[in-house]
Amino acid sequence: MLKNSVTQFRERKEVSKANFARRIGVCASYVTRLENNDIQPSGEVMFRIAAYFNCRIEDIFKPETVKATR
Numbered sequence: 001m002l003k004n005s006v007t008q009f010r011e012r013k014e015v016s017k018a019n020f021a022r023r024i025g026v027c028a029s030y031v032t033r034l035e036n037n038d039i040q041p042s043g044e045v046m047f048r049i050a051a052y053f054n055c056r057i058e059d060i061f062k063p064e065t066v067k068a069t070r
Contacts, residue, residue: 001064007035009053009060024048 010020010031017035021028025048033039041049041061050057 001037002040002061003037003064004034004061006031006049006060009055010035013053020052024052 010017015023017031018028021031024045026045030039034041046057046061049060053060
């Protein structure tokens, strides 16, 4: 599962969820679910998000660390 920093990037840019959603071609509820880590975006959406923020996908999306059990 991927964790994301979409909220932090969006808030730094001072853009509303609705405006951000329009710019990346999704609905505002999708952005809410994404920011809550309730959904995993497709590769295409990750590319659009990274392009919007002018950064790499890896700057926004990171693998969730899993603790090893024995």
